Amino acid sequence: MINLSSRLKAIYDQVGAARKELGPGRVIDVGSDHGLLAVSCLENGIAETVICTEINEGPAEHSKDALKEAGFEDRSQVLVTDGLDGVKLQKGDVIVIAGMGGLNIIDILSRCIGNETPELLREVRFVIQPQKSVNLVRKFLAGQGFVFDDESVCTDRDFFYNIMRMSYGAQPYELGAYKECYGMLLIEKAVAGDELVRSYFDHLDEVFSIRSRSDRVVRDALEERQRYDYF
Ligand SMILES: C[S@@+](CC[C@H](N)C(=O)[O-])C[C@H]1O[C@@H](n2cnc3c(N)ncnc32)[C@H](O)[C@@H]1O
Incomplete structure (x- = not known):
């Protein structure tokens, strides 16, 4: 096996x-x-x-x-x-x-x-x-x-x-920038309290905060994420 x-x-x-x-x-x-x-x-x-x-x-x-x-x-x-x-x-x-x-x-x-x-x-x-x-x-x-x-x-x-x-x-x-970058279903899982997805999002937040300086889609995604801050 x-x-x-x-x-x-x-x-x-x-x-x-x-x-x-x-x-x-x-x-x-x-x-x-x-x-x-x-x-x-x-x-x-x-x-x-x-x-x-x-x-x-x-x-x-x-x-x-x-x-x-x-x-x-x-x-x-x-x-x-x-x-x-x-x-x-x-x-x-x-x-x-x-x-x-x-x-x-x-x-x-x-x-x-x-x-x-x-x-x-x-x-x-x-x-x-x-x-x-x-x-x-x-x-x-x-x-x-x-x-x-x-x-x-x-x-x-x-x-x-x-x-x-x-x-x-x-x-x-x-989908728009936020759902493209974080994933529509993963956002739902994070809202529902999925710990693994939440730590994945913490990781993405760090990566994206650097990348947002040169990537407009990522910048828009981060802005939208902050507007819907559910944690
Ligand atoms: C990193 S390995 C991943 C193998 C396996 N799918 C996995 O997830 O563990 C990527 C494999 O895809 C093959 N590959 C890359 N592009 C491909 C394509 N267009 N068509 C078929 N095989 C491809 C590579 O030769 C390589 O063996």
Whole structure:
């Protein structure tokens, strides 16, 4: 049984929640690297089958080896490709895009949206964990009409990570600076007294107070946060 890091466990939990909502089906791990998430999903019955995609040959081989060693060669496929290129999505798929930069995630999602019908996109779920540019990812998702089903925070080796579980299919909407930078659902969790989210916000306050000197969106977010000071 694979021991996942706190970050991968938090991603795995969101995948599990999405699979629970949709019922049995596939998990597609974009940028699977070591393949640990895919193996865990199969080991624990979260996924019937998995598809791993990797832009680099080396990590694709790691994923293949991990899946083979765990005995899941026949229930898995590893593709060397950019994002979801060449993957035909199916109703009920859960797609994970984790551990990469926000701009890369936006690029992968943009091509996916361009290649699939809105009807199909409504029938799949996305679990997204950006390493950076989180505010730009939230803005993009809202602008494309994605709904935030959940957003969670975890800590791993002294870093905070946030994980978004998304559905497609609303009208495009604007979040505004505060919700882009802090996260609409995380703000609700902080208001409800979630201690981890509150300490994440304390951390963001510090980072943003420096960044606000050169970033207008961050400055607006901080101003709005001070107006709605609920703590
Ligand atoms: C830092 S690792 C994260 C691995 C894993 N998803 C996780 O969260 O632990 C990022 C992986 O994504 C792969 N990658 C980066 N851009 C990609 C893209 N456009 N399509 C597929 N894989 C990509 C990299 O080769 C690398 O193996």
